[in-house]
Amino acid sequence: MVKVTFIEENGTKREIDAVPGDPLMYAARDAGVEGIIAECGGSAMCATCHCYLLEAPNGPLPKPQPAEADTLEFMANEPRAVSRLTCQVTVTEALEGAVFQVATGR
Structure with missing residues (x-):
């Protein structure tokens, strides 16, 4: 298992276990x-799993693929350079210790 931290909209920090090979959204x-x-189950269509990558202690994540980048640009609330759709982030050992802030204002 890979440990990843999410900071919820209300500021609560939650460290969760994620299964390598799965989309981070599942965990x-x-x-x-x-x-x-x-809402879309992981097809990069709705941006309801939009988060901001705050820390990646083991190096940067791969850049978003075009479908993810388009959804972030046109569907996400307050997209930033560190925006990611967690349905498009595959869990690997390199994700250990990463911190994501859940995007606000859905």
């Missing part, structure tokens, strides 16, 4: 992270 949704709605 957040299954752990009940407040604000991860995942």
Whole structure:
């Protein structure tokens, strides 16, 4: 398991376990992270799993693919350079210790 921290919209920090190979959204949704709605089920269409990557202690994540980048640009509330759709972030050992802030204002 890979430990990742989510900061919920109300400021609560939640360290969760994520399964390598799965989309990060699955772990957040299954752990009940407040604000991860995942309406489209992981197809990068709704931006209801939008988070900001605050810390990546093991190096940067791969850049968003075009579908993720387009959804962030046109669907996400307050997109930033550090915006990611957690449905498009695959859990790897390199994600250990990463910190994500759930985007606000859905």
